[in-house]
Amino acid sequence: MKKALILFYFLILYSISQLLWWGYILIKFEPDRKGMIIGEGLIFLLIFVWGALKLKNQFKREHKIHQQQQNFLLSITHELKSPLASIKLYIQTILKRDLDREQQKMFLSNSLKDIERLDDLVENVLLTTKLENRAYNLPKENFNFTELIMSVVDRLQKNACKTQVIKPDLEENIQIHADKFAITNVVTNLIENAVKYSPPCASIVVKLYVEEGKLNFSVADHGEGISDEEKKLIFNKFYRIGNESTRKTKGTGLGLYIVKTVLQKHHANIRVKNNAPSGSIFEVTFDNYAS
Structure with a gap:
């Protein structure tokens, strides 16, 4: 991000310096049109700076979205891994140890909670995919x-x-x-x-x-x-x-x-x-x- 912004600012400064240089040359060779050249140059410069700022803001938005997507991948990985590891541990404990009925019931109940948590996560992802399809109509x-x-x-x-x-x-x-x-x-x-x-x-x-x-x-x-x-x-x-x-x-x-x-x-x-x-x-x- 930092390197990209440095390159962006360098290109902006280079473009503005070139614009001023060519404006100076035009005024030097056609002094009678000095007012028109300066006026048109200023308008072009304003449009150029406005466009550069819009491009910078769009670049920052894209970078922010990219970071959010990375955070989403990190979080969904954790959200999937944590309950799966918990369910695996509960089942392994039930299979390997001689537990009484109450302990088995408690472990199975906790496993069911983790499964429900996974189910909610999957439902969220599926519904998000459906909602982003503009052609999809919610069946009421x-x-x-x-x-x-x-x-x-x-x-x-x-x-x-x-x-x-x-x-x-x-x-x-x-x-x-x-x-x-x-x-x-x-x-x-x-x-x-x-x-x-x-x-x-x-x-x-x-x-x-x-x-x-x-x-x-x-x-x-x-x-x-x-x-x-x-x-x-x-x-x-x-x-x-x-x-x-x-x-x-x-x-x-x-x-x-x-x-x-x-x-x-x-x-x-x-x-x-x-x-x-x-x-x-x-x-x-x-x-x-x-x-």
Whole structure:
């Protein structure tokens, strides 16, 4: 990156110096046209500098995207390797040791959690691929949104903590017309993020209710919260805070990108606001949620 920028600046300076030199020669040989030459030269110079700055910004954006993609490869490698190694260890322990039924049940239960984690990762990658295909249309159907959220809460509750930390406050029997697979992914990503960025066993409140003809779904946590600057960036593809080699939280940078894209295709809005006394609240609003 540094070498490329040095070469870029050298070429810019060389081009500007050549422009000034040729302008000087033209004025020397045609002094009567000095005003026109200087005026046209300045316009050309302004256009040239403007184009160079645009090219520089585009170069920086491409470099940033390349870094994000590298971080994604590092993170997805870790996300795949860690649960696979864990599952392998559990199964090897069951096969090699004479464990009682309770120990076997515990090891198998932990293996199932890792398999579910892998399943969520694969679903995120598959859905991202589908969403980037502009010709792909989300297949919509009628289903019970309350039951869907409750099933996700039940599954993630088992993985979060032994005590009750995910607290559902759901209006009963809410029906929605949407892509069930994609919306399940949205609910899973939002609740998983709340669990991931919250202190151990901290409370997470999941709400679903209808107000003024609009369907509202929200997830509130008591983690560290998100700065106003970061709120503008967290829905970008591959975007994650910090360096991949030192980051403690798991993830690929796809979750919130999927959430935003899926909701846009359902004509729904999402916003992030601060929770009190700490944490964040992700609020989703469906204007037209029924068929």
